Amino acid sequence: MSAGPASAEIRPDGSGPGAVLPRHIAIIMDGNGRWAKARGLPRAAGHRQGAEAARKVLRAAGEAGVECLTLYAFSSENWRRPKAEVNDLMGLLGFYIRKELDALHREGVRLKIIGDHRAFPPDVAAMVDQAVERTAGNSRMTLAVALNYGARKELAEAARGLARRVAAGEIEAEAIDEQLIDSSLDTAGLPPLDLLIRTSGEKRLSNFLLWQSAYAELMFVHTLWPDFDGAALRAAIADYGARERRYGGL
Template sequence: MNSVPASAAPRPENGGAEGGNIPRHVAIIMDGNGRWAKARGLPRVAGHKQGAEAARKVLRAAGTAGVECLTLYAFSSENWRRPQDEINDLMGLLSLYISRELDALHAEGVRIKIIGDHSAFKSDVARLIDKAVDKTASNQRMTLAVALNYGAQREIVHAVRSLARKVEAGQLSPDTIGEAEIEAELDTRDLPPLDLLIRTSGEHRLSNFLLWQSAYSELLFTDTLWPDFDGDAFRAALAAYGARERRFGGR
């Protein structure tokens, strides 16, 4: 859980993690858009725009490196507390990104998956998201999972409620409920186990993101603000991951 600059790890020649140890599933808490804009005397929306560009670069780097799934924390269930103008800007950028990138992502074999409840968004935005998910559903090269209106505690609550309903209906015995049964109820049930979780901007917390899934994932915190986190920074994070020894509590 050490904090390192994104550029601290050596960059491998093959563009992936050191020694070819590529994480199957990488998740990123994309933090620092507002601070990036403030430092430049720009409105927050400018930071979000640059953050969208960073997401595009990182997705490309992840695909080239052989990462199977990239999960991005785009809009948390707590983000509704932000000013309405900023929420509107975020929704507009999300719509623009999907409209601009969908055909290219589909052509590159990227499957788009949503975790969280995007039905809470405006109907036109929700429909656009559904279109992207449906269009790319059969793609197999890589998965881009986008967390929208997502909160890990709420995800776990929903999983517990679903299991409780099955018990109540006589479909499940409480004594048979284990980790696998809970995982089967999570939004990430069809994704690979989470190997690496990155947070940008110098903050050292998970902020209600993938709490169950990160139980044994490697955590990497970098001071780099998200708009400045590019392909090189992502490759450096993969190299840092590749240099670690994962023990899973065994020794």
Template sequence: MGKAASASQRPEAEGAEAQGPAGGGVPRHVAIIMDGNGRWAKARGLPRAAGHRQGAEAARKVLRAAGEAGVECLTLYAFSSENWRRPEDEINDLMGLLRLYIARELGALHKEGIRIKILGDHGVFSPETARMVDEAVAKTANNQRMTLAIALNYGSRLELVKAAQTLAARAATGEIAPSDIDEAALEASLDTADLPPLDLLIRTSGEHRLSNFLLWQAAYAELLFVDTLWPDFDGDALRAALRAFAGRERRFGGR
């Protein structure tokens, strides 16, 4: 597991330049559990919606920094299947923010060659929200410079269950034999099938758990837990995380 890093432990605090990692290479696929919006707002006497709005701004900064560093895919945990337990007004704020983000950023994302991919089932959202998401995915489908994968109504356990059901149904019809079901077959049935292998998973706000996010994909990913609340996470913070990744030796169980 990754060692928690406070702001004082970040390379910037030691006088290092804010630039991409050297030596160990850039991770192809970075995923982030964007945690701490509520606590950020509470500490400032603001409503939780203000934290979510600032969190959307952080996502914009991090996406730009990831692209500049050469990351092929950035996956953001935007709305989990467990988030439905939150108060209705907060859920409405989050959905409104998602629509605003798409309306405001889609043109720029498309112009910059960024493909939008959705993990999870966004079809349960309101018709307007689902339509906007579908249009964003369709508009950017052929872009190749970078992928922004957004996890919406996503839960990793359910993803694995659905993959198992898909393979079981294919086996039941004789399309495949049960013995054909291996790791590669399961992986090909996941929402992330067309994404690069996950290299680095970051969680902000000081929490040290995966919260049902990319459980299969994180098997050999490097994990990095940082104390910074998500609204305060920016391009410099991402570059620090990339340098931390570059300094790690990845063994994949080999020794």
């Protein structure tokens, strides 16, 4: 990933004037619990509806021509939630993979995981590995899912890795620059992050893609994640296209 401009001039929805399409969109999927509470439903129902929203948004992103969609599915802080809710999330992840993997593969979507999913139950971690392996050759678009992910942990691990390379004599300390750090992160090889969306009205990054967001456009919407859909994504893309990105210049 690089920090400079990288968007392509194409039509985001196939109609109207050409617009700048973000190559890489990331979403903090927030509001499942509040969506369920407002309807008198258990939190698990909100998570299930949130998974359906993810399916709709992935489809819309693919139709728009987005190269990469990154979803914040389970943070390293989510382990603090009640055990029953964590178990529900693990079960939902397994269900989603079983239900959607064939469609993802058929539609040319490559699955990539950022974070440490091997901390999950062995059967879930193995299922994730199998899904990644099966879709590895796909190139239409990339779905990056953040599982047991925290940006500070990611940066610390990158720093430790570079320190080990210096100690081993592989590189000089003076050779460590932004590009080398970039290539040491979980997102190495993905397009630069252009647009980061957070749903539910909260206005913080919550330890998500801190390095990668340096030049990203940030968008905070009040819609709860289960109500976010393809139309909402297209509106976000249109908003992005209307923004002027200067990268510190005039």
